[in-house]
Amino acid sequence: MRTDIIEIRWHGRGGQGAITAAKIVANGAFASGFKGVAMAPTFGTERRGAPILVSLKISKNKIYDLSPITAPDMVVVLDHTLLDEVDVVAGLKENGLVILNAPKPLSEYSFGGAKIAVSDVTKHSVEAGLPPGIVNSGIIGAFSQATGLVNIDVMVAAIENEFVGKRPEMNSKAAKIVFENTAVGGYI
Amino acid sequence: MHIIESGNVAAATGVKLSRAQVIAAYPITPQTPLTEKLSEFVESEEFDAQYIPVESEHSAMAVCIAASSAGARAFTATSANGLLYMSEQLHWAVGARLPLVMCVANRGIGAPWTVWNDQQDTMSQRDAGWIQIYANDHQQIIDSVIKAFRLAQTVSIPVMVCYDGYILSHTYMPFEQPDQEQVDSFLPPFAPKNFLDPENPGNFNTVTLPDVRPGVDGKIEPGYIEIRHNLHEDLRTALDTYEEIDKEFEEQFGRGGNPLIEQYKCDDAEFVAVCIGSLSYQLRDVIDIMRDDGMKIGVMSVQMYRPFPDEAIVAVLAGKKCAIVLEKALSYGNQGALYGDIKSALYNSDTKPHVHNYILGLGGREIKTQHLLDALTESCTSPDTIGDTPRWIGLKL
Numbered sequence: 128m129r130t131d132i133i134e135i136r137w138h139g140r141g142g143q144g145a146i147t148a149a150k151i152v153a154n155g156a157f158a159s160g161f162k163g164v165a166m167a168p169t170f171g172t173e174r175r176g177a178p179i180l181v182s183l184k185i186s187k188n189k190i191y192d193l194s195p196i197t198a199p200d201m202v203v204v205l206d207h208t209l210l211d212e213v214d215v216v217a218g219l220k221e222n223g224l225v226i227l228n229a230p231k232p233l234s235e236y237s238f239g240g241a242k243i244a245v246s247d248v249t250k251h252s253v254e255a256g257l258p259p260g261i262v263n264s265g266i267i268g269a270f271s272q273a274t275g276l277v278n279i280d281v282m283v284a285a286i287e288n289e290f291v292g293k294r295p296e297m298n299s300k301a302a303k304i305v306f307e308n309t310a311v312g313g314y315i
Numbered sequence: 316m317h318i319i320e321s322g323n324v325a326a327a328t329g330v331k332l333s334r335a336q337v338i339a340a341y342p343i344t345p346q347t348p349l350t351e352k353l354s355e356f357v358e359s360e361e362f363d364a365q366y367i368p369v370e371s372e373h374s375a376m377a378v379c380i381a382a383s384s385a386g387a388r389a390f391t392a393t394s395a396n397g398l399l400y401m402s403e404q405l406h407w408a409v410g411a412r413l414p415l416v417m418c419v420a421n422r423g424i425g426a427p428w429t430v431w432n433d434q435q436d437t438m439s440q441r442d443a444g445w446i447q448i449y450a451n452d453h454q455q456i457i458d459s460v461i462k463a464f465r466l467a468q469t470v471s472i473p474v475m476v477c478y479d480g481y482i483l484s485h486t487y488m489p490f491e492q493p494d495q496e497q498v499d500s501f502l503p504p505f506a507p508k509n510f511l512d513p514e515n516p517g518n519f520n521t522v523t524l525p526d527v528r529p530g531v532d533g534k535i536e537p538g539y540i541e542i543r544h545n546l547h548e549d550l551r552t553a554l555d556t557y558e559e560i561d562k563e564f565e566e567q568f569g570r571g572g573n574p575l576i577e578q579y580k581c582d583d584a585e586f587v588a589v590c591i592g593s594l595s596y597q598l599r600d601v602i603d604i605m606r607d608d609g610m611k612i613g614v615m616s617v618q619m620y621r622p623f624p625d626e627a628i629v630a631v632l633a634g635k636k637c638a639i640v641l642e643k644a645l646s647y648g649n650q651g652a653l654y655g656d657i658k659s660a661l662y663n664s665d666t667k668p669h670v671h672n673y674i675l676g677l678g679g680r681e682i683k684t685q686h687l688l689d690a691l692t693e694s695c696t697s698p699d700t701i702g703d704t705p706r707w708i709g710l711k712l
Contacts, residue, residue, distance in 0.1 A: 129600055150487055153319050157489055164319060165488050170431060170481035170679065191596040193482050194681060 144263030244273030268305030329460030339378035376404035386510035414467035431679020581613035
């Protein structure tokens with residue numbers, strides 16, 4: 128089995144922008160030397176508000192296997208209310224990481240020993256000037272802080288590039304605020 | 316410049332760079348984002364083409380036939396039942412020798428409905444006379460579209476560029492986007508000798524008779540069977556033509572070199588897995604695992620399926636212990652179409668390998684690495700006891 132591929136599964140709701148968030152991280156990772164990048168939404172139909180998955184694989188080498196992620200290294204959850212509906216840590220590797228947009232502090236969450244990072248992305252995105260409910264730019268700040276895989280400055284550029292004509296500065300500001308306000312726990 | 320986009324956008328970008336002049340298409344999953352992207356390109360005026368929304372796939376192909384007959388570079392795209400709905404017009408486009416290019420995002424055929432990937436749609440059209448090229452990743456999609464326009468107008472035969480629905484059409488991956496100037500020098504404008512021209516009236520595709528007959532100038536004109544014979548001969552020649560076009564593409568863009576088949580670790584292999592499309596890339600990781608366990612195995616993908624590159628395939632497979640043909644389609648009541656083609660190609664070879672046939676992934680059934688490992692391992696460990704009947708992978712009866 129290839130060990131060079133980092134597998135990241137994104138959980139969001141249809142219409143919440145999880146695909147866009149994963150695409151921005153894909154661009155940031157590619158710009159940071161991850162020449163292998165493959166991002167895929169759940170194949171099939173998508174309904175607004177319903178739980179959705181996005182698979183993102185990144186590697187320094189070309190990726191050949193495009194099948195869906197079953198054993199992620201990390202999961203990113205854009206909406207904490209999904210925790211009641213979806214087993215977001217299904218298949219999560221040992222020493223896996225959960226990155227969570229949630230209003231409560233880190234100590235309130237536990238995922239069977241996984242490392243956890245929490246930020247109130249919903250609140251911080253409003254502080255950045257975005258309308259309530261837009262979290263797909265802010266969550267990237269939490270990703271950058273918790274994983275260290277892609278520098279926040281690279282992410283900011285990728286966000287502003289993606290959101291051209293759609294409040295680019297507010298979106299990148301949301302990521303910057305979240306980056307500074309993400310609590311990262313250790314392995315339990 | 317590298318961009319990270321979906322396979323459908325790779326296809327649309329290739330069509331734009333190829334300066335197609337007329338696009339007529341009807342949306343169908345998973346092709347839809349391709350036609351949406353093309354209509355966006357046209358609407359924003361970054362792409363100077365006529366985008367003609369039509370009421371059906373049959374009409375889409377009819378509009379392309381008309382546009383191409385009038386001397387325009389025409390393009391359409393579809394999937395699954397949409398492709399079948401235009402089938403009558405597909406045959407017409409070939410017989411009329413029109414250099415259309417069409418993308419097909421491969422999808423299973425209803426009934427029952429499925430929107431997910433297999434390759435039954437294009438495989439069912441293999442005898443129409445269209446050239447069929449299959450892509451394994453996004454770079455091959457965009458490059459194949461550009462090469463397809465060049466090939467189509469060189470041999471006056473339409474070309475289908477096929478790629479796996481969802482697996483490629485909806486996955487975002489990096490690919491190099493060629494410069495417009497480079498594409499322009501590779502792909503000259505479409506300038507047919509004969510086209511519908513009010514200043515120069517003529518008859519196109521009139522009724523032929525069973526036998527040859529003299530034309531208005533007294534010259535003997537071919538009958539139906541001669542015209543069809545010539546189509547077949549020109550298709551066989553298209554294998555060489557595509558190799559030449561690919562070579563020129565490689566010199567100019569630095570990519571290519573595998574226009575008919577693509578091999579991975581086949582040189583010293585005793586066993587070779589053979590398939591079409593993205594599965595061949597998924598198999599590369601499986602091959603590496605098996606190689607670590609000491610199995611001498613490789614994988615080959617068939618990049619051009621029609622015309623069939625039999626000589627190139629036999630050159631790889633003759634002398635091997637076993638060829639393992641994995642297919643996302645089936646000639647129902649018989650066996651996999653590719654399997655039959657490969658066995659036929661090997662028939663006159665002195666050193667025939669055993670040939671096995673596996674059917675998998677129909678209607679988007681997930682193809683698991685472990686299942687592939689199990690199947691290939693079984694073929695490698697008992698090459699002479701597995702019979703001619705197709706074996707199914709991942710079936711839950």
